[in-house]
Structures are given as C-alpha cells and as structure tokens.
Amino acid sequence: MNFHILTLFPDMVLDGLGTSITGRAVKNGLLSIEAVNIRDYAFNKHQSVDDYPYGGGAGMLMQAEPVFLAYEAVAGKLAKKPRVVYLSPQGRVFDQNMARELAKEEDLILLCGHYEGIDERVLEEIVTDYVSIGDYVLTGGELPAMVMVDVISRLVPGVLHNDVSAEFESFQDNLLEYPQYSRPEVWRGRQVPPVLLSGHHANIEKWRREQSIIRTKERRPDLLAKCDLPEDE
Numbered sequence: 200m201n202f203h204i205l206t207l208f209p210d211m212v213l214d215g216l217g218t219s220i221t222g223r224a225v226k227n228g229l230l231s232i233e234a235v236n237i238r239d240y241a242f243n244k245h246q247s248v249d250d251y252p253y254g255g256g257a258g259m260l261m262q263a264e265p266v267f268l269a270y271e272a273v274a275g276k277l278a279k280k281p282r283v284v285y286l287s288p289q290g291r292v293f294d295q296n297m298a299r300e301l302a303k304e305e306d307l308i309l310l311c312g313h314y315e316g317i318d319e320r321v322l323e324e325i326v327t328d329y330v331s332i333g334d335y336v337l338t339g340g341e342l343p344a345m346v347m348v349d350v351i352s353r354l355v356p357g358v359l360h361n362d363v364s365a366e367f368e369s370f371q372d373n374l375l376e377y378p379q380y381s382r383p384e385v386w387r388g389r390q391v392p393p394v395l396l397s398g399h400h401a402n403i404e405k406w407r408r409e410q411s412i413i414r415t416k417e418r419r420p421d422l423l424a425k426c427d428l429p430e431d432e
Contacts, residue, residue, distance in 0.1 A: 203233045205237055224352060242264065248261055248266075298347075312339060
C-alpha cells in the first residue's frame with residue numbers, strides 16, 4: 200500500500216513513521232510512505248504558502264494553489280484518481296471500521312492542514328474524505344496522519360509478523376481486547392488467572408471472550424451498545 204502525505208513538515212512525518220512496525224514494513228517493501236512538501240510548490244522565493252483570510256479573522260490560511268500543485272504531482276503519477284483524506288476536526292471520526300475500508304486502497308493521499316486551515320476551494324476540488332481522530336484541536340494534520348498510517352498499515356497483509364494478531368486486538372467486533380499476562384506466573388503477589396495455565400484451549404478462548412465483554416462494559420459501554428451479541432453473552 201502507498202501512502203502519500205501532503206504536509207508542511209515532511210521530516211516530522213517520515214521520522215515518526217520510519218521506526219517500529221511501519222519502518223520495518225517500508226524496508227521490506229510492504230508499504231510506501233511518501234511525504235510531499237507543499238512548500239516546494241509555493242510560487243514565491245520565500246516558499247510561503249499562507250496568507251490572510253478574506254473577511255478578516257485571526258491567523259493565516261494555507262493557499263489553494265500550492266496544495267493543488269502538490270496533489271497534482273502525486274495524482275498525476277497514479278493509474279486512477281486516488282482517495283484524498285483531509286485531516287480535520289470537522290470530519291467523520293476515524294475508527295477501526297474506517298481503517299479496514301481504507302486499507303483496501305492501493306494509494307491514499309493524506310492532506311495535512313496547518314494554521315487556520317486550507318482555502319475551501321481546493322478542498323472542494325480534491326478532497327474525497329474528511330476525517331478526524333477526535334473532538335479536539337491540534338496544531339496541524341501531521342499527527343492525525345501518522346495515527347491513520349499506523350492503524351491502516353497493521354491491516355495490510357504481511358506488515359505484522361503474526362497476521363492473526365490484527366484480528367484479535369481491541370475493537371474486534373466492537374469489543375476491547377481481553378487482559379493478557381506473561382512470565383512470571385506470580386508478580387508482587389498477583390497471580391496469572393489459572394485458566395491461562397490449564398492448556399485447555401476452548402476454556403481459554405471462552406474466558407478471553409468473557410473478559411472482552413466485561414472490559415468493554417466497564418470501560419467503553421458505548422461500544423458494547425453496537426455489539427450484536429448472542430443472548431447468552
């Protein structure tokens with residue numbers, strides 16, 4: 200899968216995504232992560248891409264033309280028109296279901312705003328999806344873009360060493376992940392649940408499912424309301 204991130208801070212994006220799972224996946228050719236510097240498409244010697252908004256107001260606004268030229272530089276190389284995600288608090292909240300949907304794309308452009316946002320005209324021209332990672336305001340779209348790349352990448356076949364793990368993490372079936380334990384068997388007086396030491400796989404899976412439901416009810420009842428659980432559960 201190929202991620203194309205349009206940003207004013209390419210080093211921030213590449214440094215953040217160049218480590219751990221995403222960095223290894225890029226090295227192994229499973230992912231491509233390109234950071235396109237919008238300033239490279241400015242039309243002045245100072246590479247300025249912002250200006251005052253018409254009608255007044257606080258702050259500066261990113262201009263339409265540099266953003267559009269950066270988009271064209273990417274889209275012009277692709278076989279089909281790509282989906283373009285604009286990271287904005289006004290967008291649909293990003294979740295695991297959206298990640299699964301976007302992971303099916305061959306190419307995905309992530310547009311990072313800054314200052315007071317981006318000229319509406321270019322958004323109308325190129326953006327296909329408005330996405331938020333939560334109901335709060337960040338300085339720019341780089342951190343949300345990195346979050347999205349990390350989440351989506353985990354769903355690309357081969358990125359995780361154990362592909363099965365992607366299926367059983369939090370938010371599978373809208374349930375949170377069950378508690379997990381490792382050695383030692385007793386830590387500061389706290390014992391690993393005996394069922395996990397039993398070797399009885401059916402009982403272990405039953406316990407894990409129960410714990411997922413209990414944990415979701417305690418910590419995220421809003422998710423539990425979306426679950427289609429059998430009567431016994």
